[in-house]
Every structure is written in structure tokens, then in C-alpha cells.
Amino acid sequence: MHVWRIPYPSCRKGESPDFTGDYPPLVTIEPDTEPRHLMKNRLRALLDEARDGFSLPQAFYTDHDLFEADIQAIFGGEWLFACNAAEISRPGDYLTLEVGRESIVVLRGPDGEIRAFHNTCRHRGARICTDASGSASRLVCPYHQWVYGLDGRLLHARQMPAGFDTSRYGLAPVAVQFVCGLVYVSMAPDPPALEGFRAAVTPYIAPHQPDRTKVAFTSTIVEKANWKLVIENNRECYHCAGSHPELLVSLVEFALPEDAEEEEGLAALMQDAARRWEALRLPHRPAEGGDEFRCIRLPFNRGAVSFTTDGKPACKKLLGDFTDPDLGSVRMFRAPNNWHHFLSDHILHFRVTPLCADRTAVRTTWLVHEDAVEGVDYDLERLTKVWLATNNQDRALAENNHRGVRSSAYRPGPYAPSEFMIRNFVNWYRARMGAFAGRPTAALARAG
Numbered sequence: 001m002h003v004w005r006i007p008y009p010s011c012r013k014g015e016s017p018d019f020t021g022d023y024p025p026l027v028t029i030e031p032d033t034e035p036r037h038l039m040k041n042r043l044r045a046l047l048d049e050a051r052d053g054f055s056l057p058q059a060f061y062t063d064h065d066l067f068e069a070d071i072q073a074i075f076g077g078e079w080l081f082a083c084n085a086a087e088i089s090r091p092g093d094y095l096t097l098e099v100g101r102e103s104i105v106v107l108r109g110p111d112g113e114i115r116a117f118h119n120t121c122r123h124r125g126a127r128i129c130t131d132a133s134g135s136a137s138r139l140v141c142p143y144h145q146w147v148y149g150l151d152g153r154l155l156h157a158r159q160m161p162a163g164f165d166t167s168r169y170g171l172a173p174v175a176v177q178f179v180c181g182l183v184y185v186s187m188a189p190d191p192p193a194l195e196g197f198r199a200a201v202t203p204y205i206a207p208h209q210p211d212r213t214k215v216a217f218t219s220t221i222v223e224k225a226n227w228k229l230v231i232e233n234n235r236e237c238y239h240c241a242g243s244h245p246e247l248l249v250s251l252v253e254f255a256l257p258e259d260a261e262e263e264e265g266l267a268a269l270m271q272d273a274a275r276r277w278e279a280l281r282l283p284h285r286p287a288e289g290g291d292e293f294r295c296i297r298l299p300f301n302r303g304a305v306s307f308t309t310d311g312k313p314a315c316k317k318l319l320g321d322f323t324d325p326d327l328g329s330v331r332m333f334r335a336p337n338n339w340h341h342f343l344s345d346h347i348l349h350f351r352v353t354p355l356c357a358d359r360t361a362v363r364t365t366w367l368v369h370e371d372a373v374e375g376v377d378y379d380l381e382r383l384t385k386v387w388l389a390t391n392n393q394d395r396a397l398a399e400n401n402h403r404g405v406r407s408s409a410y411r412p413g414p415y416a417p418s419e420f421m422i423r424n425f426v427n428w429y430r431a432r433m434g435a436f437a438g439r440p441t442a443a444l445a446r447a448g
């Protein structure tokens, strides 16, 4: 039986409740230990069922309890890509991330600092920022108008009794870190280290100067698919030939330099590119990211330099100090929720946030040089055409995948060799979920 526990004392009218303390606890309703224990047992059993090199058992894609476990274990514990700092460039600019039942607001304060908070009011818990993005000098809860500063402090709570201590009701903070202007947030009380990732990817992406960009366009689509199917679809190009005519004008269909060696034309393309990039001191060999992240520079098809329908540049003003438009793209992925392309003339960020077991938001941001002028240096339709089309094609693929996975006849299927990046992602996911479920590691199991 589910027993629900509300871990707060009652208080009489007119009294200030005296139970705020540090975080946690916030106003949370937690399932009692028994259902959580049962859920972890079930999670362990399902993880035992999962086989290396095969897609996951059905419940991982469709089950609502498993989705809740994903939110706690993965999205509650990891660093999540939120945005490029250029997306909130002025004091008061904010944007929100919806992650299952969680909501985070990321904002820039009057001091220029970027901070993040749980987007839930300390009065009775209402969402404070209800828009996906905006700009405000204060955060005002729409319910009873409690007013918060951009540093999260409660500034005003109307009609509260004399002596009410506003200093005890600030917004719950969320950790923030930066990687070359990319903003990562973590809801974990003690977030994992991000330094290894930052050190590994900075040499690849810093030359593109992501912190000296401006937003040209943003799109958010909600896909009727589990978030892992959305990520899995991104981690392979096995499907590209059948689905992405616009993308394949420029994108090469190999994921590792070694893959190019099998075809003479591709091998020469890779060798030429490697020679030029080494002369420019641009790293291109894959970074050592294990299953957690990937970063590599790969060329475009011969003659193509950007994601456009003719392969020609999308923006005349190149990023950073670049003078050569033919830099291919740095493809960067980091589990659990982001992938990116850094080109010579623009940057693309893709942010995945799960809404529920079968709904996932995919937010794409196109950034160009901070001084580029629309209509002069770039045409918005030309800049966005390929990835708007590709995103829509990927949405249809992920939704169709999700529909099929729900079948009673679904069984985990084997990955093709070219799907090795899905395998990396699924291995990462299984390891994280195993740790959450208290599952013995392989070494412990052997010892036992």
C-alpha cells in the first residue's frame, strides 16, 4: 500500500511557520520507504534483464515509475545543459527548464552573475516563472505576489504578520557551472565533478568562442517519445540516409576517422581535413569521454562548409578569429541531455528535457557571431532550414519508435556496429541507474 507522508507540522493562523531549515527538505511529498524499496527492487530486476549491445527492456521507455526513477537518478543527480550564457545576456533575462515534475529557472542578476533556482514559491509552492523565457527585474509569484530578487532572496511577502522573517524563505538554489559560456545546472546537493569534461572539450570548442555569440533563433518541439529514444536517435546516423536529405548535403555519415578509411574518397577527405586543422592547431581526434561524453571534429562533405541546403556558409561573419570557413564541425555530446555542433559560422545547441514517460522537449538554439547582422551577414531561413527540417524528421522517427516499443511483441533488439554511440549511452544509463538502485557493481558481484 502506498502511504504518503507530508513531512511538515501544522501551524495556527497568524503564526509564522518555523520549520524552514536548510535544503532539503523543501515542501515535498515523498512516498514512504516501502514503495520506493519495491521500485528499486523492480529496477534491479529490469537492469538484470538488460543485455549489453541490445536496446533496453520495454519498461525503461514506457513505465511511469521508471520515468520517476530517471528523474531522480539521472536528471536529479547529473549536470544538465541549460543554455548558452548569450541566451540570457542582459540582467533580468531568464529561461526555465521543465524536467519531469521539476522546474528550474536560470537567470542573470544585476551583477552580471548567472544563477539558478528551483522555480517553486516558498509560500505555497506555485511555479513562479511560467514562461519558457523572459526578462524581469524581480520574480513575482503569480499566486499571492511574493516578490523575489534575482539573487533568490525573498524581498516582500504582502500581508504576512509583523516579524515574518523573509530571510528564511529564499528560493532553493541549483548549482551552476560554465564550460566556455555553456551553462550547466545540477539539482544534486553534491553534484559530480565537471572538471574532466571541461578540460577535455575546451580545446575543441574554445576557438569557436561560444561566449561571443548572439542568439539568431530558438525552437522548442515536444516529441511524443521517451527521452531515451530521443537521445538514442541522435546517437546514430544509421537512419540518416533514409530520412535526412537536407542534412546529408553537408554531413558525412561516419562517426570516427577510422570509419572513413574503408572508402577511398572519405579517407582522402579526412586526411586533407586533418592536415589543415593541424596547421591551424585545431584538435580533431576524439576526446577521451568514455560513455559520458564525446567530442570530435569531423569534416563536411567535400565542397560543403556549413549546414545549409547548398553547403555554402550560412553566415558571412565567421565565429571567433576564424578566417577559413572549412572547419567541419565539432560534434559534442554529453549525457544525459545535450549535443552540439560548433561550425566556423554558427553554433547549434540541442537540449533534451523529459516531461513525462512519453513526452520530451527538444530545444534548439542557433547562435552566430555577436556582431553578425540579420539580413546582412545571414538570412534566418537559410541558417535554420536544415536543422528545422532534420529535427522534424527526427521527431517523426522517435515518435514512431515509441509507438512501436509499446507493442506486446517488443523485445530488446541488437545494435548495429554503427550504433556504438547508443551502446555507450545505454551503458552509461545502466551504470547510473544501477548505482541508484543499489545494484552491486560487476566487481562486487564477482567478490560476492
Ligand code: FES
Pocket: 121, 122, 123, 124, 125, 126, 141, 142, 143, 144, 145, 146
Ligand atoms: S504560492 Fe507564491 S505567493 Fe503564494
Ligand SMILES: [Fe+2]
Pocket: 233, 234, 239, 240, 244, 393, 394
Ligand atoms: Fe536524425
